[in-house]
Amino acid sequence: MNARLPHARSQRGITLIGLVFWAVLISSVALLAMRVIPTVNEYLTIKRVVTRIASSGASTVPGIRAEFDKIKSVEYAISTISGEDLDVTKDNDRIVISFAYAKEIDLFGPVALLIRYNGRSQ
Template sequence: MTPVSRRAQRGITLIGLLFWAVVVGAVALVAMKVFPTLNEYWTIQRTVNKIAMEGGTTVPEIRAAFERQKQIEYSITSISGQDLEITKENDRIVVSFAYDKEIPLIEPVYLLIKYSGSSRR
């Protein structure tokens, strides 16, 4: 039998395994912290589309409709009806919003995400 040379051996080293574990762990941490904010953004976008289509005709009616919907959707915490920008374009109501979400990762590191959107035209 001939001894196996080191060049023929394949595999991952312990340091390589630790490196990839740290990388995968960091990506998983960021994903777990960001996903709830994305879910909230999608909920706000869906609510704004619904309110623009059937919420009312005046600014106070639209803001009140958003607040009612916000009480139903418990995941909306970042904005209120007062934060909505309501305009009219070509006889259609357009409801826009923008807000910042600061996510603490590991003290003192934070991730800042700027969300914005508007109702479909």
């Protein structure tokens, strides 16, 4: 007779291979996030600064670039671009400041991630 006991349950859980798989997957995602989030923060800071300068009423290209460099010297998050990297144009009597740059993030060994950021004032 092969009767089952009413309180007996089959074993459930995660195997060692499953545990290692999930540990590697979660640590890889965490590593990627820790490397990418500071660059996204820098991009958002640059975009905020560029929008503030464009709406402040600065009128000359050298003045706009000097204002960006002055803010960059105070703002610790901006390190990739300078005032010389900004493209300043006029659109319907509004100043539009645009920028574009590439950020290479070393992950491990020969593996790197290249992110291209571009933005403009609103």
